[in-house]
Amino acid sequence: MSDEKSNKPGTRKDTHYAKLRRAHRDQRAGGAPAFRPRQPVPPGEGPGDGLVRLYGLxxxxxxxDNPRRKIKKMLVTRNAAERLSIPDLAALPFKAELVEPKDIDRITGSDAVHQGVLIEAEPxxxxxxxxxxxxxxxLVLDQVTDPHNVGxxxxxxxxxxxxxxxxxxxxxxxxxxxxxxxxSGALEHIDQIEVKNLADALxxxxxxGF
Structure with missing residues (x-):
């Protein structure tokens, strides 16, 4: 009896594989599957106008906090606004909109860990x-092209x-x-210098005196 109860949906033993087994069983019985894996959402189009989209708390x-950063727009969930200590979106000096996480997913794609906030800003x-x-x-970088590595x-x-x-x-x-x-925020705390010829710069x- 206890084993039967422990395998009910929502209990600790209701694992991912148990859900898949139930889905397969229900499909064979002609019913609707009990569980469907979430389909990934691809990224939407870019912001245009030379802007960049930045996301994450x-x-x-x-x-x-960076006075050099010119922000044009923000999309933020209620939870993220609280975590960013933004009590009043209307008080921000740019357009800000309260949204659901899925609204940001449609822009960044579901693989991006946006944590409920996205801004459009000038680079x-x-x-x-x-x-x-x-x-x-x-720090001098020579042909490091992967954005994850540079970050x-x-x-x-x-x-x-x-x-x-x-x-x-x-x-x-x-x-x-x-x-x-x-x-993770470091982009705003260090000057980036762009040169044409690295040998001349060195x-x-x-x-x-370096």
Whole structure:
């Protein structure tokens, strides 16, 4: 009796495989399947107008706190707004809309971990090498093209106190939601310098004492 009860839907032993077995049994009996795996939602079209879409709690919080980031629009769930400490969407200096998670899924695709918030914003403008400032620690990337890797590198660079990340205009990923999410907010905390010729840039860094 106890084993029979423990296999009822909703109990601890009601595993994923048990659901699949019930679905197969119901289909063979001519009824509707009891369980259907969730179908993935593909990403929607890009934002256009040269904007980027950033998502995730840490990413968006850092963007909100960055005065250089020009945000145009926000989609946010009620839960995410509370976690971001946004009591009044109408008080934000850009358009903000309260939505359901599935509404953001239609834009990012269901594989993106958006955590209930998405913004459309202008990408951060890269700086010139002569605008390096007083930092004594920089990071130079040569043909690192995977946005996940670049995001993780940005996160580590900020943790180690690097003042800038230098990369070439070509063979580098564009700013994107994937890169920003991998950086977990670090994108907003480090200057990005774009150069045409990496060898020349390394020579200038050497002359500057690096």
């Amino acid at each position: 840490h990413t968006v919080r850092a963007a909100l 951060l403008k890269p700086k010139r090498l002569d605008a390096l400032g007083d930092t004594r620690l920089v 993780a590198i940005l996160r580590s660079a900020v943790a180690f106190g690097a003042g800038a990340l230098i990369s070439t205009a070509r063979h580098s990923p564009q700013e994107s939601g994937v890169l920003a999410k991998s950086a 020579g200038q860094l050497h002359e500057a």
